[in-house]
Amino acid sequence: MHVLFADAMSAAARGEAPEPGSADVARALGARRVEPDTIAHRDPDRLPLGRPPTRDLLRQGLQTGSQTRRVMVRVALGVPLAGFAAVGLGVDRAYWAMAAAVLVLHQGTPLWRTLRRGAERLAGTWIGLGLAAAVIVVHPQGWFLAVVLALLNFAIEMLVTRNYLLASVFITATALTIGTASRHLEPGQVGHLLLARGLDTLIGCAVGMAVYVVLAGRQEIRRLDDAIARTRTAISATEPFVAAGDAVSLPARAARRDLQRATLDMLEAHEAATGGSKDQRAAADRLWPDVVAAEHTSYETIAALWAIETR
Template identity: 55%
Template sequence: MNTPPRWPIGLRAAISTAIPVTTGWAAGAMSSGLIATLGAFTSRFGGDRPYANRGIELATVVVSLAAAVALGDWSAQVPWLGVLVVSSVAVAAVWLCNALTVGPPGAYIFVVACAAGIGVSAAHLTPWTIGLLVLAGGAVAWLVQMAGALFHFRKPERVAVAAAAEAVAGYIEAAHSPQERATRHRAASALHRSWSVLVNYQPLQARPSSVLHRLRAANHAVHVLFTMAVTAAAQGTAPAPETAEQARKLGALQLPPDVIASRDADRIPLGSPPLVTLLRRAISPGSPVRHIMQRVTVGALLSGAAAMTLGVDHAYWAMAAAVLVLHQGTDRSRTLRRGGERLLGTWVGLVLAGLILSLHPHDLWLVLLLALLNFVIEVLVVRNYALATVFITTAALTISSGTHAVDVGHLLLARGIDTLIGCAIGVAVYLVAVRWQESTRLTDAIGHTLEAAAQVLPYVAGGVTTGPAARAARRDLQLAAIALRESDEAALAGSARQKEVAEKLLPAVTATEQLAYRTIAACWTIEHRADGVEFGRSLFGGRSAQPHVEALAALAGAVRTGAPAPERSDPLPFLADEVTELRQSLAQDR
């Protein structure tokens, strides 16, 4: 599927930047206008969210950015206090952004905003005044981001459903090929994303005749095609070739969903878990988010302390660089690449910034320059991060130093050293931490997926899979399967030891994935068959699912502890092949 063009996003960022600066210039307070542009970071969030939800998210981002900048300005008088405040903001932002799936650019922007608050303390404005300026700039960005609702209110939902349909079509076409696992993961992730857009991100009720209900019905039918393909692949047969085109037509609303499967419009959609549950899960033992928070805490404090000890002014630049390397929680190869791109891009950007600052642009030239820089950043940031960093550095230095004379040589040297410190410490913290943090991630993911499957089996055996509890268990299993694939990919891109373990566990990972998706597919089959209850019971021979639940729990324990897989003479009548393959793969790994 083609990548959506980035120029509309770049245009919104440019407008969001230009308006506050132009207003400041017209009012004779250009420095205040530049401070207000920190609120324009808001334009980088929520681009793929439905508009009603986007408005809420962006309003929250605006207030948070204003608070972060004001807090940074307040702490600027005491250097060590500034380091502690920026570190605290970094950890809190990582927790909230990851737990609530805020999306790119994530926690890094809030750290930059807080650190910038320390930098703008030279403006000698009160913290609340600076917060209000950022709030005003954020309000402009909010209006720019929400303007599309006047013309295409349901466009984000349409895009999400079309993307899910295309991903499912890709999986159907890749069945029984080397790309089957990867395309199945993409399809499952896209379906989860589209359902989140259609249900979790919908704060307002929609009419039964609305486009939203049509999209939900289409997405439901696409999911049915996906589970039909999973079942066919597990049975060794190819999915019907016409289903790929049917999926694409459903995604474009060109095929009535009832042709594939009907959806009860009166059934209350299953939303996401409560907010408190999401936040608690994010900091539970073994959670990847918790690991990221730990790395960010250490990286931010060490980089700030190192920069201050070496006497480099504005230590927050080093902290921001360290957080950038660490906050996304990516695998080893991408973390190293991001650190290198940040370092190289910053140094090249310093040269460009030095040239611009030596020309000392002002008035409307400064407005035009900042708008152009932000446009280029958004166009490049996805395709070429290293090149985007060149312009990110240039824009940041232009905003912070564009209205007064500076010692360009000293400024560029300090920023280059800060970035080197931050990137080096960020990478070092990652390499040390993941040796113990990631050592059991893959086995934990296998165990968690097996346990999640065990929670679904009683509903399958009873032939009742449409209740809220059954659908919640099915959702948790799908999320566990998606996380398993991500854990496997992270291990394969990790250290030599992690890669060796991932290669040994590949048969177990494959069998566990297959078991998870077959279980999910069985739930959908039961839901849409007229004899669903009898069909579900037949999968277990009419017997209780409890022995099989205990068997999967025992397998999960064996995976985590490295103990031999427990013997079982009575294989599961349902999923027998997958469980047998899993037992054999675990035996071979010992």
């Protein structure tokens, strides 16, 4: 597929259309109806490059301007604030509020996705309290408990990537079922437990969303600029290998991999900006030509390396 992509990019650079039948060949490769060696031969003894070393990923994640560092700062502030708020309000289990704040902040998603995730977590938890109450009152034991937990976990796995709100319903029921399985609770105790869980989740989600709104406005405004700069730096680091006709040495392959990662990060940053605040959306519109230019140059460079490798 990379070779077909390189051929298409080379043709586009010459102002020509891709080879006739390229799309059919790509579909055949995807369906495994065509052997890859019929398109291009690769040394079977060459090991895949793999991801960058862990130390490099950690170093990059801790650098000023990295998205990982931005998320770390949000979590580092949001979690203790949620815990302090829960303790200050006299809620029994402050760690539930802290966990809810983590769930809102840890993914580093754009503004509207973060707010939606917090709202879905809160709504799903409060709905799940009703399901949890029914299970706790029945108080299943032995094989009955195992079956109930298996069904709840099955529902979570089926829903968590499709509908987080519904998944949160079953996550809440599962957590409370496990937490109360070893003892029988009186109706008053059940009500107190459910209220505590609901309030802690409300506090955690509210604090998490507030921390995001306060910090993201300052943090995210430079994210796209930084991503474009990193992509241009990666292009500059890769171009000498194109000029030297070297596409198979370890440094050349590492440079190509890093360029691909930088380009994808840049596109992700642009998508985040288009779904962010007013200033972020304005920055996304202003920098769109730079994103397109950097993406085009990046793919041309990658395609050139693939063309060199398959000569």
